[in-house]
Amino acid sequence: GAGVSQSPSNKVTEKGKDVELRCDPISGHTALYWYRQSLGQGLEFLIYFQGNSAPDKSGLPSDRFSAERTGGSVSTLTIQRTQQEDSAVYLCASSLAGQGETQYFGPGTRLLVL
């Protein structure tokens, strides 16, 4: 079956513009995660969804960042008024319900803010 897909694979935007990043999880996976990977850094947890609910939004770096998930499937991460420090690879992962279930990662969206 298909793995986790993310779109776009690359995004170049100008400072101050809004961007939307999309994640299609593996079918049947109720848990979905967003991470940010900056150059030379590890993965930074952003948000976790169980179904359409996000019980933990503590990782979102600022109120410019938001995420939603609809139909227990596709998720969108939105960054408003992008800043240069938002440049990073944004990774999505999905898993079956249950703590510690294996996360399957997508290929990521590489965002460059000029």
Add this chain to the structure above:
Amino acid sequence: AQSVTQPDIHITVSEGASLELRCNYSYGATPYLFWYVQSPGQGLQLLLKYFSGDTLVQGIKGFEAEFKRSQSSFNLRKPSVHWSDAAEYFCAVVLSGTYKYIFGTGTRLKVLA
């Protein structure tokens, strides 16, 4: 503060040599522990994970890791490295009862022919 430390940013080994990548965590309780690998141009892939029980965990691609509670460590090992193992390796933890995964900053492995 809760943290995961991978002390080695880069490691270079010769093909066929043994490998050990270090991971230390700082938590009050024993978390769930994971090792992931990120190969060039590919997404992260789970190598192995530890929840409880036997402290020596076997994973894919011939990797194993040992949990040592006294040292708060979860080091990754492989007896004989292959050139295809060249990649970046991440240690990660999640506390029981939470879903917030904390990743280390990664160790980039280079394999010499």
